[in-house]
Amino acid sequence: MASQGYEVTHAQSMNMNNSGRPRPPTASASSGRPRSASRSSGGKRSAGGSGGSKQTAKRRAKERAMTQEQRAARKKQSILGGITTALVVAGCAFCIWKFALNSPTTAEEWREGFGRAVNNTKDNIGRLGDVLDNLDGFDWGNFFADDPWAGNTTVTLWKEKYINRENGGLILTLVNNLDDKWQSEFEVAVADWSESDALTLTVKKGSFDKGCERSEGVMTVCNDNFGETGWVGINENEVEQGSNRIISSVAKMNEYYLRNANFYHRRFTMCHEIGHGFGLPHTDENPYNKNQGNCMDYTDDPEENLLPGEVNFVKLSEVYLAQPEVKEPVRRRLLRRVEKDNGNVIETVALVVNEDKFDAWGLAKDTYYRDVRM
Numbered sequence: 117m118a119s120q121g122y123e124v125t126h127a128q129s130m131n132m133n134n135s136g137r138p139r140p141p142t143a144s145a146s147s148g149r150p151r152s153a154s155r156s157s158g159g160k161r162s163a164g165g166s167g168g169s170k171q172t173a174k175r176r177a178k179e180r181a182m183t184q185e186q187r188a189a190r191k192k193q194s195i196l197g198g199i200t201t202a203l204v205v206a207g208c209a210f211c212i213w214k215f216a217l218n219s220p221t222t223a224e225e226w227r228e229g230f231g232r233a234v235n236n237t238k239d240n241i242g243r244l245g246d247v248l249d250n251l252d253g254f255d256w257g258n259f260f261a262d263d264p265w266a267g268n269t270t271v272t273l274w275k276e277k278y279i280n281r282e283n284g285g286l287i288l289t290l291v292n293n294l295d296d297k298w299q300s301e302f303e304v305a306v307a308d309w310s311e312s313d314a315l316t317l318t319v320k321k322g323s324f325d326k327g328c329e330r331s332e333g334v335m336t337v338c339n340d341n342f343g344e345t346g347w348v349g350i351n352e353n354e355v356e357q358g359s360n361r362i363i364s365s366v367a368k369m370n371e372y373y374l375r376n377a378n379f380y381h382r383r384f385t386m387c388h389e390i391g392h393g394f395g396l397p398h399t400d401e402n403p404y405n406k407n408q409g410n411c412m413d414y415t416d417d418p419e420e421n422l423l424p425g426e427v428n429f430v431k432l433s434e435v436y437l438a439q440p441e442v443k444e445p446v447r448r449r450l451l452r453r454v455e456k457d458n459g460n461v462i463e464t465v466a467l468v469v470n471e472d473k474f475d476a477w478g479l480a481k482d483t484y485y486r487d488v489r490m
Contacts, residue, residue: 297375
């Protein structure tokens with residue numbers, strides 16, 4: 117029997133006749149019918165023999181049918197599962213001890229660590245809570261009212277050591293401290309601005325936990341729930357005293373307004389604030405006039421101003437790339453100035469090659485001429 121892959125139990129062997137075949141069911145002495153399973157007081161058949169559930173009976177039957185090798189494999193699997201679970205729990209506990217609690221060793225450090233962890237958790241929950249559902253019902257133009265760049269029409273350049281006018285223009289690293297929900301808008305904006313020949317941009321992946329931490333020589337791009345500030349996005353450039361040149365930049369996306377805003381609002385804001393990070397001013401500050409088609413233009417309809425425009429690229433080229441040499445204007449001479457009776461004036465101006473020929477034209481060599489620039 118064992119060679120067939122199963123074992124004969126004692127109950128089965130008792131129910132076989134001498135020939136090895138199962139005996140027919142034994143009839144009850146009173147009814148002449150085969151014996152049935154015992155019934156519980158509720159009238160239902162008991163599948164477990166003595167009140168056990170059907171699931172328990174099936175599990176026991178399955179265990180009885182297992183071979184020794186199967187039982188050993190099952191035990192080994194159970195042990196490995198326990199070890200794996202223990203390792204995961206230990207790893208999580210170590211990370212909490214190391215990073216969340218700052219590796220406490222004394223009772224006082226443990227208390228401080230737990231207190232700090234609780235406060236950080238509350239801050240993170242508050243950061244993502246209390247945001248507007250969307251911006252569709254708001255007057256988008258009003259968000260520019262407190263823009264610190266308003267009225268500034270000049271380009272503020274980065275410090276000269278970050279500029280290579282002969283090869284690449286402004287060489288700048290953007291640190292991505294945004295959370296996962298802002299990655300698409302950031303990647304699109306960086307790709308759009310990289311179309312400028314005057315910008316050489318690299319991206320460094322930062323951490324959302326570092327937030328809007330400022331670092332010299334880079335532009336940090338971050339998001340957070342800054343509250344009902346009145347601005348959806350803002351850029352803060354640190355300008356060196358004396359040189360009036362940018363040495364660091366932080367572009368902030370305000371989750372209070374933008375967390376649930378549509379993609380156009382978020383993309384426009386990202387493009388706009390990164391543009392300020394290069395030192396660019398606005399191209400127009402009336403949000404209700406015709407859109408100029410670039411993201412540095414104030415607009416009440418961001419969908420039409422999602423990308424940097426040619427006017428932005430030209431401005432970047434003017435300040436971050438070497439310009440062609442401008443030749444000195446040709447010097448010409450005013451040879452004669454004649455006033456007519458009607459008040460008009462006739463001026464004779466020529467590029468002088470040989471003054472000996474003046475007489476042929478009736479022009480005086482010593483009267484009415486001077487160097488002029490055309």
